Amino acid sequence: MRPRFHPRLINGPFEDPGLYIPFLFENRAIIFDLGDTLSLAARDLLKISHAFITHTHVDHFIGFDRILRISLGREKNLHLFGPPGFFKNVEGKLAAYSWNLVKNYPYRLGLRLVEVHCNYLLTREYLCQNQFIPTRKAVRTPYKDVIYEEPAFKISVAVLDHGIPCLGFAIKERFHVNINKDRLAALGLKTGPWLNGFKKAIYDHRDPESKIEVQSDRGKSRRFKLGELAEQIALITRGQKIAYIADAAYSPKNQEKIVSLAEDADHLYIEAAFLEVHQNIAAEKHHLTARQAGTLAARAGAKEFTIFHFSPRYADQEHLLQEEAGEAYALHR
Ligand SMILES: [Zn+2]
Ligand SMILES: [Zn+2]
Numbered sequence: 001m002r003p004r005f006h007p008r009l010i011n012g013p014f015e016d017p018g019l020y021i022p023f024l025f026e027n028r029a030i031i032f033d034l035g036d037t038l039s040l041a042a043r044d045l046l047k048i049s050h051a052f053i054t055h056t057h058v059d060h061f062i063g064f065d066r067i068l069r070i071s072l073g074r075e076k077n078l079h080l081f082g083p084p085g086f087f088k089n090v091e092g093k094l095a096a097y098s099w100n101l102v103k104n105y106p107y108r109l110g111l112r113l114v115e116v117h118c119n120y121l122l123t124r125e126y127l128c129q130n131q132f133i134p135t136r137k138a139v140r141t142p143y144k145d146v147i148y149e150e151p152a153f154k155i156s157v158a159v160l161d162h163g164i165p166c167l168g169f170a171i172k173e174r175f176h177v178n179i180n181k182d183r184l185a186a187l188g189l190k191t192g193p194w195l196n197g198f199k200k201a202i203y204d205h206r207d208p209e210s211k212i213e214v215q216s217d218r219g220k221s222r223r224f225k226l227g228e229l230a231e232q233i234a235l236i237t238r239g240q241k242i243a244y245i246a247d248a249a250y251s252p253k254n255q256e257k258i259v260s261l262a263e264d265a266d267h268l269y270i271e272a273a274f275l276e277v278h279q280n281i282a283a284e285k286h287h288l289t290a291r292q293a294g295t296l297a298a299r300a301g302a303k304e305f306t307i308f309h310f311s312p313r314y315a316d317q318e319h320l321l322q323e324e325a326g327e328a329y330a331l332h333r
Contacts, residue, residue: 034061086113287309307325
């Protein structure tokens with residue numbers, strides 16, 4: 001099985017956080033947090049359709065300027081989700097630049113901002129052509145856990161406490177469509193971009209009697225009934241789940257929310273700023289220790305986990321953080 005999501009941290013564990021998640025066979029990605037993004041090529045940044053920001057401490061959000069800069073001059077809608085106060089943060093960044101020349105640009109770059117509160121969302125749009133001055137009032141909608149959804153996946157949130165509200169995120173594929181290559185070959189068909197459309201039709205619950213056009217390996221076009229083709233070449237399995245926690249205190253409430261958000265994740269990315277010997281400093285700064293991170297990963301039943309966002313005080317002691325988290329995970333599994 002080839003997973004749909006291919007997450008990778010954009011920087012080393014002592015540098016700015018950010019989890020870049022490109023989608024297999026799609027020219028598209030999402031990102032959790034926007035720390036320094038210089039490690040990402042412009043073409044990778046341009047793939048981002050949705051950015052989910054845990055909180056606006058500078059190391060989690062300084063990358064906004066670069067994605068804005070690279071997106072200018074493009075026909076693009078960039079969706080950004082962030083904690084309460086997010087509109088003001090983004091408006092402050094936009095107000096730092098002069099926009100007198102953008103009015104006549106032929107393209108339409110739009111920013112669609114969503115402020116995530118405990119049980120409602122506020123949505124507001126900012127168009128480049130309008131010099132990023134919003135023309136309409138924010139729209140308020142209630143939600144429970146899920147803040148964004150497409151036929152193939154959904155994004156859930158936990159509003160955590162980090163001295164300020166801080167969001168934890170999980171992306172979960174609804175189910176996974178595996179393609180049986182042997183059967184594909186037996187039908188004289190090749191893999192290719194058409195499989196994206198085929199999978200999308202399944203996620204969209206399109207009528208099984210509807211026709212789908214496929215290029216055969218001899219270059220000819222053939223038509224199949226969607227349902228019949230799916231029966232022959234597709235195997236449906238459990239969807240992939242990736243969770244991301246950056247910056248949270250180890251309070252009982254946070255623990256409960258993190259365990260629930262990351263439940264059964266295939267991979268949990270979780271901050272571990274300090275060693276357990278410095279748990280007092282961790283508590284003061286509303287951060288986790290490596291032992292706490294490993295314990296939470298185990299309690300959530302995460303199959304795999306990665307710690308990051310280490311305090312610079314451990315510059316040459318990374319192995320201690322890894323060992324501590326690994327031991328806690330093994331102990332609580
Ligand atoms: Zn922080
Ligand atoms: Zn941080």
